[in-house]
Amino acid sequence: MPNIAPVFEDPELLDDASWAPFPDPDDSVPALPPSVLEQWGLWGLLSTAEVDADTLRHADDAELLQFAEVFAAQERQVRAQSALVAGEIARRSRPELGFGGLARKLGHRTAEELVRVTTGSTLSDAKRTVQVGTLLVEAADADAVPAADPVTGEVTQTRPTVPWMVPVAHAVRSGTISVEKADAIRRGLGKPDPFTGDPEQDAGRITTETLTAAAATLAGEAPSLDADRLLKRAMELRDELDLAGVAVRERRRRDARSFRVFTQPDGMTRAVWLMDPETAAIVSEIHQRVTSPKLGGPRFVHPDELARAEQVLADPRTAEQYASDTMLDLLRAGYTADPTLVPGDEVPAVRVLVTHTDLHAGVGIGFIEGQSVPVSLRTVERQLCEAGTEDLILDAQHRPLDLGRRRRLFSRRQRRALAARDGGCMFPGCERPPVMTEAHHIKHWLRDRGKTDIDNGILLCRHHHMLMHDAGWEIEHRGGTDYRLIPPAGVDPARRPIPLRSKSPVYRRALSVAGAP
Numbered sequence: 001m002p003n004i005a006p007v008f009e010d011p012e013l014l015d016d017a018s019w020a021p022f023p024d025p026d027d028s029v030p031a032l033p034p035s036v037l038e039q040w041g042l043w044g045l046l047s048t049a050e051v052d053a054d055t056l057r058h059a060d061d062a063e064l065l066q067f068a069e070v071f072a073a074q075e076r077q078v079r080a081q082s083a084l085v086a087g088e089i090a091r092r093s094r095p096e097l098g099f100g101g102l103a104r105k106l107g108h109r110t111a112e113e114l115v116r117v118t119t120g121s122t123l124s125d126a127k128r129t130v131q132v133g134t135l136l137v138e139a140a141d142a143d144a145v146p147a148a149d150p151v152t153g154e155v156t157q158t159r160p161t162v163p164w165m166v167p168v169a170h171a172v173r174s175g176t177i178s179v180e181k182a183d184a185i186r187r188g189l190g191k192p193d194p195f196t197g198d199p200e201q202d203a204g205r206i207t208t209e210t211l212t213a214a215a216a217t218l219a220g221e222a223p224s225l226d227a228d229r230l231l232k233r234a235m236e237l238r239d240e241l242d243l244a245g246v247a248v249r250e251r252r253r254r255d256a257r258s259f260r261v262f263t264q265p266d267g268m269t270r271a272v273w274l275m276d277p278e279t280a281a282i283v284s285e286i287h288q289r290v291t292s293p294k295l296g297g298p299r300f301v302h303p304d305e306l307a308r309a310e311q312v313l314a315d316p317r318t319a320e321q322y323a324s325d326t327m328l329d330l331l332r333a334g335y336t337a338d339p340t341l342v343p344g345d346e347v348p349a350v351r352v353l354v355t356h357t358d359l360h361a362g363v364g365i366g367f368i369e370g371q372s373v374p375v376s377l378r379t380v381e382r383q384l385c386e387a388g389t390e391d392l393i394l395d396a397q398h399r400p401l402d403l404g405r406r407r408r409l410f411s412r413r414q415r416r417a418l419a420a421r422d423g424g425c426m427f428p429g430c431e432r433p434p435v436m437t438e439a440h441h442i443k444h445w446l447r448d449r450g451k452t453d454i455d456n457g458i459l460l461c462r463h464h465h466m467l468m469h470d471a472g473w474e475i476e477h478r479g480g481t482d483y484r485l486i487p488p489a490g491v492d493p494a495r496r497p498i499p500l501r502s503k504s505p506v507y508r509r510a511l512s513v514a515g516a517p
Contacts, residue, residue: 077175080136084173086115086126087133128183132172135162135182139169164192164211171219180227185218188234193242206242214241232372236505239365239374246365247376253277277371278379281351284370288435290326291319352383353420353506357513367506369419370433374505410439410457418459423504425461428485432461440465442475442483458483475500481511
């Protein structure tokens with residue numbers, strides 16, 4: 001097999017911020033653009049190399065990953081062409097054409113059905129392809145030089161029905177992002193707010209121009225995000241732009257909650273519980289507390305928790321069975337509980353995070369720990385009324401305050417501060433929530449005599465924590481909010497630092513309000 005390792009002639013490609021084998025989903029670190037792939041000569045390789053199981057088996061790690069990148073880029077190009085075709089099929093199947101439209105003429109009700117049958121895809125995939133394809137067709141029409149009508153001589157310019165998605169359409173057409181990512185941006189950003197004519201209501205409305213700028217931003221960030229994370233990022237950006245709409249979307253989520261029970265033919269019963277974020281925060285915490293020992297949860301716990309964890313591990317039931325039995329026990333206990341008894345302080349509760357600035361200004365948003373969508377300040381105030389507040393004080397460099405080296409384990413208060421700052425496992429690409437993480441000493445407790453300070457701590461799930469101690473990975477703190485992941489030489493001989501960014505939306509908002517990088 002030919003050696004297809006790249007030759008980096010451009011020194012900018014070696015810059016710390018432009019290289020990351022595991023790009024952080026919250027960072028806008030760009031993936032290698034097609035132009036770089038062309039410099040490598042990999043496109044020519046596609047037409048000459050025979051890629052079979054034996055070839056891949058004998059490839060080294062770098063070659064294997066390069067094959068993955070190349071074929072992913074090729075797939076994006078093919079999918080873009082396929083979407084463009086689907087968009088043209090949709091244009092020729094417009095409802096106003098009636099039975100003269102392409103889809104109906106061939107016996108199909110919609111363009112999506114025709115695309116599904118023609119390509120053999122699922123209906124949901126066909127719908128996505130048609131929607132993105134329509135964006136591509138309309139963007140191409142808008143970019144075209146206006147032509148005069150041969151009869152009237154009138155010159156008209158085609159206007160896209162979704163003009164704010166034009167930057168995304170261009171990115172798909174160039175092969176920079178996939179059809180799936182374009183659809184994620186479309187769904188996450190939503191639509192502009194309608195013009196009401198009321199100056200007060202229209203003052204803060206989201207306009208087409210605002211969404212166009214947001215779509216361009218997301219198109220630039222998209223190469224370093226998968227489609228699921230890009231959808232979350234698009235929703236987060238919409239919330240940042242539309243603080244007034246947070247309460248509306250929160251109410252819609254709450255109204256959509258439901259609990260349904262279905263009896264299956266085999267005699268089992270299935271329950272489907274659709275939870276709003278507040279409900280999910282409580283249920284998720286209970287579930288994670290119950291199953292954490294069996295699912296490889298945090299190891300460094302306090303002695304009073306260790307005995308229970310060992311008991312759970314020794315239980316012969318699976319994690320799913322244990323969780324099911326525990327939920328039943330909780331329901332029974334709750335149903336038969338004496339209503340005059342006051343619950344203890346360890347009852348699972350919703351932990352709401354909000355910046356001091358937003359809370360006292362009365363304008364802004366909050367976040368439920370472990371949930372990705374924001375909540376309104378009304379919800380924050382209600383939770384504060386029920387549970388009170390616990391301040392997290394930041395120093396001048398926007399770092400939570402420290403406690404020193406007196407003890408090895410991070411305290412519960414410190415872990416809460418780390419959870420608010422990090423938002424979960426900080427390893428790029430990992431989505432473990434704070435409850436499934438361990439506090440790692442950046443400067444090791446024994447090796448480096450590191451302090452048990454928040455400044456020297458970072459949240460990592462068990463798997464990634466073990467990587468730090470067993471596989472040569474390191475983390476550097478360069479001051480302030482600047483944390484870098486250092487891969488071992490076996491992963492990157494140059495050991496180039498990978499920027500780490502907080503996954504906590506409320507901490508990122510606090511930094512943004514403070515003007516910190």
